[in-house]
Every structure is written in C-alpha cells, then in structure tokens.
Amino acid sequence: MDVFLNELSLFAPAVVFNIYFAVASIPLGFVFAVFLALGKASSNPLISRLSRGYIYAFRGSPLFIQFFMVYFLALSFNIGVWRPMGISWFVLHPLFIGPLVLVLNTAAYTAEIFYGALRAVPRGEIEAARAYGMSQSQQFRQVVWPNLIRLAWPAYTNEVVFLFHATAIVYLALPVIGQQKDLMITAKDLFQRDYNAFLHFSVAALYFMAVSMLVFFLFGLVYRRLMRHMPAAPRMRWAPKWLR
C-alpha cells in the first residue's frame, strides 16, 4: 500500500504536463476547428478545397509522424530564422511545439465533427430565421451556432478525451528537457529502474482514466447546461408506482 501511495505521488507532477498539453491546445483547436468547418462548408471552391485537404491530411496521418515532421521542420529553420531572432529557446521548446502540433491535429478532427453538425442543423429553422429578416451574421449567431454546438457536443467530448490520450506521445516524439517528464516518460523511466511493469504502467493508466472521467463529468455538466431548454430525462424510479 505504501509503495502504491508513493507511486501516486511520483506521478502527480507528471500528470500536470499532460493536463497542460490538453488545456493549452483545446481552446485554440476549438477556434481553429470552427473556422475550418465553416471553410469546408464554404461556397468558395478555393477555401472549401483547402480546408478539405487540410482536414483529410491531418486525419489521414498518424500524430506521431506529425510531431516528428513539425519538430524537425522547426529545427531546420533554427539556424536561419529562429536563432537570429533570438527565439529558438522558445520555438523549439516541447512545451510550445507540443501544443502547436496537438492544435493542428485536433482542429482537423474537431472540424470534421463540426462540419457534420453544421450539415445537420435543421433546414426549417434557418429558413424561419431568413423569413424573420435576419442578416447572415444574425442567422449564424442566433440559429446555426447554438444548434451546431448542441449537436456536436457529445462527439466533441470524445474528441477532447482522445486529445488527452494523445498527449501521451508528446514526449515520446520530442526531446525531454530536464525534469519535464509526463506520465509516459515517468512510467518508462521507473520501469527501466526496477522492471516492475505492472505497477508503473497501471498507475499511469489510472491517472489517464481519472482525468478522462473528470473530462466526461465536466463536459457532461456543460451539455446539461446547453440542453436546459429540453425536458429533463426521467429520474430513475426506485419504488414502484401504485397509483397514477
């Protein structure tokens, strides 16, 4: 038991890095994804093609490869661009590159979800809005957007959990600087010290599951708030109803 508690405390600083990667990339990815989804649905063929291609490329290739590609691309610009500007300590830092790639990646997946939701917005509601004389931007703000976010929210919750799981490979692809070890690197290091795979990896898994549960809970609260206009789901009945 003591060993287990000690293990939990060893992993506590590590989970902060995973949470940092997720928290840093979710808001940016969300905004980028909205623009990508609108771009994919755009009537302008150039914008539409570009967003389609972007989404296809980033959904069709592994995140692991994307990490390597972006990191080494940044590295090859180092001597020419970053170093003269004096920002190479920042641009090449895993705490910057990590969220950058995660944003690029999650935006593509999220955009696909939002695009699907955008197409599922009821036609009649948009026509009604137009009949009321709403302008384009009013239609989007008052009708399309609320519908879209409500439709997309459950799938978006899954995507956020997957993004959190994806943070596991950040430091497997990027160099570890000093003591900045995330869950996976901590588990690997501890494993190489005493070869106790079952303990170290299951504690790491426990942390991942705990945070995933937390995400599901928080996003569930938001979903309840989004759906507050709908009748509440019937409460579970414990006692039989004798009279109606």
Next chain:
Amino acid sequence: MSDDIAFWLSYITNGKHLTWYASFQFTIFAAVVGGALAVVFGLIGATLKNSRFWPLRLIGSTYSATVRGIPDVLFFLFFPLAFEQAVEWVVATQVCSPEAIAAQTAAWPPCREANWLLGTTEYLILASVSLGLVYGAFATNVIHGAMRSVPKGQLEAARAYGMSARQVLWRVHIRQMWVYALPGLSNVWMLIIKATSLLSLLQIADIVLWADRLGAPNFLPAVGLVHDDWRWRYYLVLFVFYIFVTFLSEKGFNAIMRRAGRGILSEAR
C-alpha cells in the same frame, strides 16, 4: 540535368534506402495481423457482452470500457513488456537455482538463465497482438452495436422458417450484421494504420526509425549519404505515405460496403 537524375537515382537506391523500403513490410504486417486480431477479439468481446450469463457480460463490458479509457500507446508499451516478463518469470520458476537467484544483482530477471532476448520477429508478433487487443475493444463496441441493429423482423422470419438458433445466428444475424458494422470497423482500421507508426517504440527497425536514421545529418563520405538535417523531408514522405494508405483503404472499404450491402434496403444509398 542528367547528372542530377543519376545522382538522385543512386542516392535513393543505395543499400540503406533499400533497407528502409524493406522495412515497410513490418508496418504492413503489423497492420494486417493487428486488424485481423482486432476483429477476432471484437467478435469474442461482443459475444461476451451479449452473453446471457452475467459474469461473462461483465467481463466483456469491462474489457471494452477499460481499454478504451486508456491511451493506446500505454498498452502498446506495456503489453509486450508484461508478456516478456511473465514468460521470464515462469521460466525462472523452472530453471533458476537458489544460488543463481542470490548471485543476480540486477532487478530483473530473477536469474541469468531465465533471460529471454526478443528479436524483431517476436516483438512484431507481440506488437500485433497488442494492437489486436487494444483495437479489439473498439471493435467490440462496433460489433455489439451492429448485432443489435439487425432488424428484429429478419430474425423472427428466419425462426418462423424453422431455422435452428445456430442457423439463425450464422445465416441471418451475422451475415446482416456486417452492413452495420463495416463503417465502424473501417474507423477502427484507420486507427490501427495510424498506430503502426508506434512500432519503433518497441525497437523494431520500422519505417519511422529508418526515416530518422537516414535523415539525420551526416558528413562522413564513407556512408554515401552526405547531407544536413533532412529528417523533416523523410517524415514528409511518411506523412504522404500514410495519407495515401488512408485513401486506398477508404476506396477499399467503399467497395466492400457495396458488396456487403447487396440486396439490403438502405436509406443511405
């Protein structure tokens, strides 16, 4: 101009590049075997989840819920190591003498005779099995859902024709299940393809590891690869390769879907 072409031809066909091309077989093997095993584990999981016997149902649901709640990378690292250790432990109980155990100073294995050195082939098989286990959990959910979305009337009709329970299952239920399962299984297949990029974490000299080695800056003329840091170009090639594989699989799945959907009325088409 022709010198350039000759240079590039000899560059991309030198021995190291040929080894790189050969290493694609590892990726393809892991994807195909992992995919096949995922379907097998998915079928087992779905059967367990559908079982009338409560403990079996619990096992099935726990399997699909836990494995999906944990990152695949973690399983991918953990499973081969755990399997190796389990085998070494079993061997150790047989071959180790107490003196050998006492003499062993390292944390693992218990004694030197129990040490099991894994080569690429063994790691590749273990990696495929862990791919199958992880994505089998996803396939479990897909197949479970598909089994339930086969129209009840079809099964009742089959029963009314006097088919036995087994005949209903094999001739009607599972045959029709594929149409509902294929879109989900195609997603699982895409995930497996992407997960094959992680093979290098298990010291398998796969395409990712070779891209890293070949692209690394090299200034020794003896190797024949004198260039600066070209790694991002090699990774760009892999990036395009994976997109191409995704594109091909999409086409393939569309064809299979058309074939599986023959004679079944559907709103989608």
